[in-house]
Amino acid sequence: MARRAPRAITARELTATMAYLTERRHATRARLASAVDELLLLAAREHGKELAHRASVEVATAPDGPTWDVTEHGTTITLESYAVEHDFRGQVIYQAAHEAAHVALTDADAGTWIDEMLATRFAVRVMEAVDPEYARQTIRSLLAEAELMTPREMRRVQLGDDEYPGGFYGRAFVTGQHLEGRLGWTALRRLARPGQPAGTSDLTSWFEQLDELQRRSVVVALGAGPVRAGRPRRLLAGG
Numbered sequence: 001m002a003r004r005a006p007r008a009i010t011a012r013e014l015t016a017t018m019a020y021l022t023e024r025r026h027a028t029r030a031r032l033a034s035a036v037d038e039l040l041l042l043a044a045r046e047h048g049k050e051l052a053h054r055a056s057v058e059v060a061t062a063p064d065g066p067t068w069d070v071t072e073h074g075t076t077i078t079l080e081s082y083a084v085e086h087d088f089r090g091q092v093i094y095q096a097a098h099e100a101a102h103v104a105l106t107d108a109d110a111g112t113w114i115d116e117m118l119a120t121r122f123a124v125r126v127m128e129a130v131d132p133e134y135a136r137q138t139i140r141s142l143l144a145e146a147e148l149m150t151p152r153e154m155r156r157v158q159l160g161d162d163e164y165p166g167g168f169y170g171r172a173f174v175t176g177q178h179l180e181g182r183l184g185w186t187a188l189r190r191l192a193r194p195g196q197p198a199g200t201s202d203l204t205s206w207f208e209q210l211d212e213l214q215r216r217s218v219v220v221a222l223g224a225g226p227v228r229a230g231r232p233r234r235l236l237a238g239g
């Protein structure tokens with residue numbers, strides 16, 4: 001199986017995002033909307049996703065953002081109003097990249113830690129391209145935060161509208177780093193189910209396609225193997 005790191009995202013392919021980040025005056029909503037469109041297309045391409053009816057996205061702000069939403073009327077990415085109004089552009093793009101990854105990847109009703117892992121890693125990769133200092137600081141704080149939660153605890157977090165417990169994003173990011181380091185990006189990316197529209201990742205069937213050595217790496221990174229819903233907890237590796 002090919003082990004390769006993900007291709008580095010470059011600032012050159014993020015022209016609308018760079019235009020937003022480097023606007024001399026207060027960045028406009030129009031520039032922000034173009035940046036979000038660009039990030040969404042890139043998130044879809046990086047993970048091999050079909051955007052279908054999610055291709056057109058509206059950008060909103062709210063005090064309790066960032067979040068994303070898909071309804072029959074359309075797709076919305078809602079950014080934190082404080083960051084947008086105070087023109088904290090690095091923070092805005094980091095949020096937008098994370099939510100764009102969700103629009104490309106995540107089932108509207110059933111996100112999992114896998115979605116958070118992929119979205120957090122995508123957002124960090126975008127920042128590495130457009131604002132390396134922001135990326136360095138973010139990675140530092142994600143690594144520190146990861147200490148607050150074990151992989152097993154991360155997998156038990158109930159995802160919903162509530163704020164996630166401290167350490168969750170850090171642990172998700174670090175888990176992605178571990179998996180990618182051991183399996184390579186090509187294998188990790190299959191968790192995003194390339195070629196299919198946004199939906200829920202199937203950890204168990206992904207795991208079953210791995211060889212024995214890779215499965216062992218996954219069990220180490222996750223603290224346990226995948227467990228089939230509705231069955232007693234057990235390690236699938238070796239059983």
Ligand SMILES: [Zn+2]
Nearest residue numbers: 098102116119
């Ligand atoms: Zn998220």
